[in-house]
Amino acid sequence: MDTEEAITHFGFRQVPEEAKTGLVRGVFDRVATRYDCMNDVMSFGLQRLWKTALIDALRPAPVMRLLDLAGGTGDIAFRALRRERRMEITVCDINQSMLAVGRDRAIDKNLLSGIDWLCGNAEALPLANRHYDACTVAFGIRNVTHIEAALKEVHRVLKPGGHFLVLEFSPSQPELLKAAYDWYSFHVIPRLGARIAGDAEPYRYLVESIRRFPPPRRFSVMLEGAGFANVSFRALSGGIVCLHSAWRI
Numbered sequence: 001m002d003t004e005e006a007i008t009h010f011g012f013r014q015v016p017e018e019a020k021t022g023l024v025r026g027v028f029d030r031v032a033t034r035y036d037c038m039n040d041v042m043s044f045g046l047q048r049l050w051k052t053a054l055i056d057a058l059r060p061a062p063v064m065r066l067l068d069l070a071g072g073t074g075d076i077a078f079r080a081l082r083r084e085r086r087m088e089i090t091v092c093d094i095n096q097s098m099l100a101v102g103r104d105r106a107i108d109k110n111l112l113s114g115i116d117w118l119c120g121n122a123e124a125l126p127l128a129n130r131h132y133d134a135c136t137v138a139f140g141i142r143n144v145t146h147i148e149a150a151l152k153e154v155h156r157v158l159k160p161g162g163h164f165l166v167l168e169f170s171p172s173q174p175e176l177l178k179a180a181y182d183w184y185s186f187h188v189i190p191r192l193g194a195r196i197a198g199d200a201e202p203y204r205y206l207v208e209s210i211r212r213f214p215p216p217r218r219f220s221v222m223l224e225g226a227g228f229a230n231v232s233f234r235a236l237s238g239g240i241v242c243l244h245s246a247w248r249i
């Protein structure tokens with residue numbers, strides 16, 4: 001009998017599918033405490049503008065139920081609550097270390113209500129059907145092993161009329177930008193990781209994983225395949241990042 005195991009990518013490496021989630025968890029375990037600081041340094045603060053674009057598109061409203069998936073240290077949740085304090089937010093992430101940093105940040109900000117912190121895998125959400133008005137995923141979806149399974153899960157937990165917003169790096173750059181962007185990605189970012197977070201390896205994975213993520217048009221097709229309608233995307237900062245929008249009907 002043929003017992004070939006399923007293979008997937010982890011950055012530029014090929015790994016057994018069943019190993020990827022654990023490897024991704026390890027990456028974020030290693031960077032959790034320096035994660036937010038590194039984001040600002042690596043992106044020259046641009047990540048703040050990208051996240052603001054996401055929150056603008058979300059249009060936070062009173063009693064809106066938001067699932068912030070792969071929500072890590074809670075950055076999107078805090079930004080949403082800053083706009084509208086009466087939202088109910090679930091931050092779901094597979095990594096306990098990232099969530100622990102998020103909870104500490106919430107205490108520092110005196111945000112003791114409004115956010116539930118949930119450890120769970122995007123591919124099998126421990127959440128009820130049709131519960132959320134909106135779902136956001138910022139820089140998380142490319143880390144998921146079976147992206148289609150996660151998209152179907154988001155579709156399941158959103159209410160009809162629910163809004164799904166995904167912020168993600170784009171693998172394809174305009175020719176003019178490409179050489180400089182590649183040089184910065186492969187030479188500077190891992191060095192910054194070593195200097196600031198004490199570990200270059202997670203940042204090598206970061207830049208490689210971006211190159212493995214589907215281009216925006218292909219990701220739109222995946223969203224439609226999961227049942228979403230009115231799918232669109234907007235390129236930010238010359239196409240380094242894309243903001244995808246889709247609706248559950």
Ligand SMILES: C[S@@+](CC[C@H](N)C(=O)[O-])C[C@H]1O[C@@H](n2cnc3c(N)ncnc32)[C@H](O)[C@@H]1O
Binds near residue numbers: 141
């Ligand atoms: C780059 S961080 C983004 C964190 C946060 N959304 C932000 O923008 O600051 C990616 C997050 O995805 C989480 N993640 C990776 N695979 C996941 C999965 N299968 N299910 C849920 N979360 C996952 C990681 O643990 C990590 O916290």
